[in-house]
Amino acid sequence: MRTKPELSEAIRTERRATLVVNTHSRRGRRLYERARDRLTSAGFKLLAAYPVDVPAELEQSLAAAADLGPDLLIAGGGDGTISTAARLLAHRDIALGLLPLGTTNNFARTVGIPLHLDAAVAVLADGKVIDVDLGLVGSRWFTNHVGIGLSADVMLRTPPRLKRATGRLAYPVTALTLLTRHRPLRAVVRAEGREHEFVTHQLYVANGGFHAGRPITADADADDRLLVAYPVGGAPRRELLRHTARNAATGHRRTLGEEPFLAVHQLWLETDRPAPVEVDGELYGETPIRIGLDPNALRIMAPADSPDR
CATH class of the missing domain: 2.60.200.40 (Tumour Suppressor Smad4)
Incomplete structure (x- = not known):
């Protein structure tokens, strides 16, 4: 595992990322192309981008995105999408990037991610890696x-x-x-x-x-x-x-x-x-x-x- 400063520097300089957006939701479907364009304009090299229209395929798409070895896995969607991505990335040397595209966006609000798409992309481009707690019920x-x-x-x-x-x-x-x-x-x-x-x-x-x-x-x-x-x-x-x-x-x-x-x-x-x-x-x-x-x-x-x- 790299240190958080090392991972932050890799994201800011290399810009190696993958993108998974839940396009089953209305906002995800409407903003997917715009999100991909904004990330590209910010200099991110998207190793792959996955618009997921079938909820049952979300976890599989997130796993495929992580297996490509990005420094940053960007998940666009609501709290369910973010929670699924978080479970997948726990204790891995990949940072989770958030594009809050849900209704309540509780986790994004908790960690201070702006709800406006362009501002959220700016955080991905110029922010830093921190670590946060996850709850555990059973395993x-x-x-x-x-x-x-x-x-x-x-x-x-x-x-x-x-x-x-x-x-x-x-x-x-x-x-x-x-x-x-x-x-x-x-x-x-x-x-x-x-x-x-x-x-x-x-x-x-x-x-x-x-x-x-x-x-x-x-x-x-x-x-x-x-x-x-x-x-x-x-x-x-x-x-x-x-x-x-x-x-x-x-x-x-x-x-x-x-x-x-x-x-x-x-x-x-x-x-x-x-x-x-x-x-x-x-x-x-x-x-x-x-x-x-x-x-x-x-x-x-x-x-x-x-x-x-």
């Missing part, structure tokens, strides 16, 4: 969050026909339908010698500073060696809606020291009944689960003034 790395409760039930129960007809709107529609009969979970979180109990419809464990495109707290990020566990409301269903709105409106003013946040290095989570788990928006088993951190597991190209612990 699976994640960039953003683990969700237990309603969010996982939505992933499990959203009808494919509704997704084809309405796209992303299928998820909130399904959530509102499920919430009318959703039973709250009694969740126990054991961490650092203490036990915490929540009765809630939704529990998140985050590795980063953003969720649903909004800050979780003012002092959470992806390089702080901390996981942030928090319920969204209590047993009454109306609290889930009210607390979701409150978190979105006030996250930038809250801190990890406030309730209901638990900032820990690792945790064990169990529920009063087996509950489905979603990891960065993909289904992953059931509770009970252990969630931990893999510090400095991923190298990314970030703005030149980014902190790097």
Whole structure:
């Protein structure tokens, strides 16, 4: 493994990169050609470029791009695309470059990548390599969050026909339908010698500073060696809606020291009944689960003034 300064210098001088864009999404399809042109204009030698229109082929295309041995693998898409790329590049001598082309772009926001395409390309050209933490649930790395409760039930129960007809709107529609009969979970979180109990419809464990495109707290990020566990409301269903709105409106003013946040290095989570788990928006088993951190597991190209612990 090269040092981070050595890899940064290689990217700035050699400009050897590969590009993978999720063109299944509307923004990815619309901006793919422009992204490739901007990267070429910035001096990047693209060893290969992969527009991926079939979601099932994304991981294969990312693996092919990495196997070409670039210094920088540039992934264009939303949080699902970035999370897949991050799992592939963990502990490898390749930096991940981000082109935020999704709806919420939580990981890009967390690590300070501009959401405008031209500004994001400028970071790839003139930034520096830093490393950030990845979360671990079982043996699976994640960039953003683990969700237990309603969010996982939505992933499990959203009808494919509704997704084809309405796209992303299928998820909130399904959530509102499920919430009318959703039973709250009694969740126990054991961490650092203490036990915490929540009765809630939704529990998140985050590795980063953003969720649903909004800050979780003012002092959470992806390089702080901390996981942030928090319920969204209590047993009454109306609290889930009210607390979701409150978190979105006030996250930038809250801190990890406030309730209901638990900032820990690792945790064990169990529920009063087996509950489905979603990891960065993909289904992953059931509770009970252990969630931990893999510090400095991923190298990314970030703005030149980014902190790097």
